[in-house]
Amino acid sequence: MSLSIGPCSSSEGGTAYTQKNCIIDSASGTSEEIISMTTKADGSTIYYTKSTSAAGKGQAWAQKGYTRNSSGALYSISGTGAMPQQINNPKPFWGTPVTSADPQDFQYLTDSRPGAASFKSYWANIFPWWENVFGVRQSSPPQGFSAEQMTQENGLKWGATLGLLYLYAKSRK
Numbered sequence: 138m139s140l141s142i143g144p145c146s147s148s149e150g151g152t153a154y155t156q157k158n159c160i161i162d163s164a165s166g167t168s169e170e171i172i173s174m175t176t177k178a179d180g181s182t183i184y185y186t187k188s189t190s191a192a193g194k195g196q197a198w199a200q201k202g203y204t205r206n207s208s209g210a211l212y213s214i215s216g217t218g219a220m221p222q223q224i225n226n227p228k229p230f231w232g233t234p235v236t237s238a239d240p241q242d243f244q245y246l247t248d249s250r251p252g253a254a255s256f257k258s259y260w261a262n263i264f265p266w267w268e269n270v271f272g273v274r275q276s277s278p279p280q281g282f283s284a285e286q287m288t289q290e291n292g293l294k295w296g297a298t299l300g301l302l303y304l305y306a307k308s309r310k
Contacts, residue, residue, distance in 0.1 A: 139162070139163045139164060140160055140161065140162055140163075140203065140210070140211035140212070141160075141161050141163065141211065142158055142159070142160060142161070142171070142184070142211070143158065143159060143161050143168075144156060144157070144158060144159070145157040145158065145159040145168060145170055146159075146168060155236075155237055156237055157170055157171075157237045158170075158171045158235075158237070159171060159186070160184060160186050160203050160211065167190070169186035169187060169188045169190075169201065170186060170187045170238075171184045171185070171186055171235060171238075172185060172186065172187050172200070172232075172234065172235060172238040172239075172242050172243075173185040173200075173230065173231060173232030173233055173234045173235060173238065174232050174233060174235060175231065175232040175233065177204075181204060181205060182204065182205075183202050183203070183204045183214065183231075183232065184202070184203045184204070184211075185200045185201070185202050185203075185220065185230075185231045185232040186200065186201050186202075186203065187200070187242060188200070188201035188219065190217070191215070191217065191218050191219040192219065193218075193219065193251070194251075195251040196219075196250055196251060197245065197249075197250070198245075199218075199219030199220070199250075200219060200220045200230060200231050200232075200246070201213060201215050201218075201219055201220060202214040202215045202220050202231065222252065222256065224259065227260055229246050229247050229250075229253060229256055229257075230243055230246040230247070
């Protein structure tokens, strides 16, 4: 399998802002449009694509990640599947959108794909769901705090911090 980056076959010409680039698999002849990118700390780039082959049940498509190894060859960092959704990432998609990406792609990831509503609900209402080291748990919020007092950003920080403190105190007994 040989992967390369090149212009998508469906795009005709274009400018630096409108040219769509794809990850092209020369062995199978398939291509996946690059919709977002991230620069890692070492300066290398992760390319996130719009992949129908990595989509799960009920999904139109999913994001798949690619980067280069030490020899410069592209490889999938998510294997044959999609990139996992991280509960501690407030964005429902990976990377920073490229200028040629269709805004409806990110609208789909934010509002329409399976699990989008529960993800939005988690970030909008931190309690009674809060995160500790074992994942998201449903329980009463720690004493002295109510859902109304917590903001979206501070709620996660406080929930995680109090969850860790609770587990530490519990382990000391």
